[in-house]
Amino acid sequence: TKQKLWGGRFTGETDPLMHQYNQSLSYDKRLYAADIQGSKAYAQALSGIGILTKEEANQIAAGLDKVGEEWKSGTFAIHPQDEDIHTANERRLTEIIGSVAGKLHTGRSRNDQVVTDVRLWLVEQTALVEGYLKDLIGVISSRAQNEIEVLMPGYTHLQPAQPIRWSHWLCSHAFSFAADLDRLRGLIPRLNKSPLGCGALAGHPFSIDRATLAKNLNFSGVIENSMNGVADRDFIVEWLMWATLTLTHMSRFAEDLIIYSTSEFGFVTASDAYSTGSSIMPQKKNPDSLELLRGKSGRIFGQMTGFLMSLKGLPSTYNKDLQEDKEPLFDCVDSMKASLQIATGVISTLNIHPEQMKKSLGMDMLATDLADYLVRKGVPFRETHHISGRCVAFAEQNKIQLSDISLEQLQQIDARFTQDVMDVWNFEASVDRRNAIGGTARSAVEEQIRTLQALL
């Protein structure tokens, strides 16, 4: 059997189960492009300090390109002894270009190599995810613009509270996602730093130009301490935390829509493209897309806490425990990319039922407006709240709508009611009175939509 790359001091074979337990190639092979990109830049940097001749650096670069093409075309043949993407690529490079390949790893360790690869990969993925998140905010805000006329009940404690615009509800969730977008952009400067040249832990013994190397890999700077560089996985934790919070927002958004799509509410129907049926009940149309969006948040929260537990208490610099960073991160990035695209699809194809929303608006949801009516006549709110409450009780006792109480009956409750009180019973007027910043008035919601669209 072939010797492992690190096999010089070993005489015995690795236990087969140990090899399987130890290997990460089965999942870190998705870092192949980042690994090759990192190695090419590193070869160039080595030629800059005279470790490689120009000729050797070119040979290595060409060989690495060939290895990359094999991965890309699916022809890369994994050797049973390959342990991870770094050893597999170097093994294959050696087969292609011969012993000069053995110069590539000078001054480098897999400890700085692996974390360079993960950072490179994650920077690229973050840009994709940012795009998907912007798409989501984009479809929510354009729906909000197109459906600005639609009114619905707003809830607190899931009890009908006050009339709102459907668009106001849409924007309320879009602003959570907007904060997530801001946080995602905020983590990039910490993520996009180069650990390459940190070596195993102590730094580079041949004065490599880390700053230029970082620049050539499009990093915005270098990790300042080599021990920190190989040990640090904060950027992964931060990403997992970001995803956890974003999916928590997603799950609340989905939960609202799940409730609104029940036949009891009937406000929305998920399109066929994002619904499924029941294998036994022919009438069923289930919002599985929304339930999975809600469900993913639990899973990703678990990945985040699980990896934090792996980090906790680790001694300085690299320990193999750190290999446990990849599966949760990959799962998280995959889940995020899929969830954002599914959410965008669900929202852009969702059917809404404005008539049903309107029917669910009860006159008692204007009880606050009735209290505010007297406030406008100079009555202190604490008093008007009470008076309006008595009107609500009166309507309840007489089994009539709040708006069906006659002027005479209202005046018996409080003499300050006059004919214009009848203007209170208008849902459009109610929403449009709430025109301060952030409110549900048309002008205020349109301002929110503009703010959201400016982020994209």
Ligand code: ARG
């Ligand atoms: N596959 C390893 C990981 O993912 C690469 C680094 C291995 N380094 C080492 N000293 N064994 O962390």
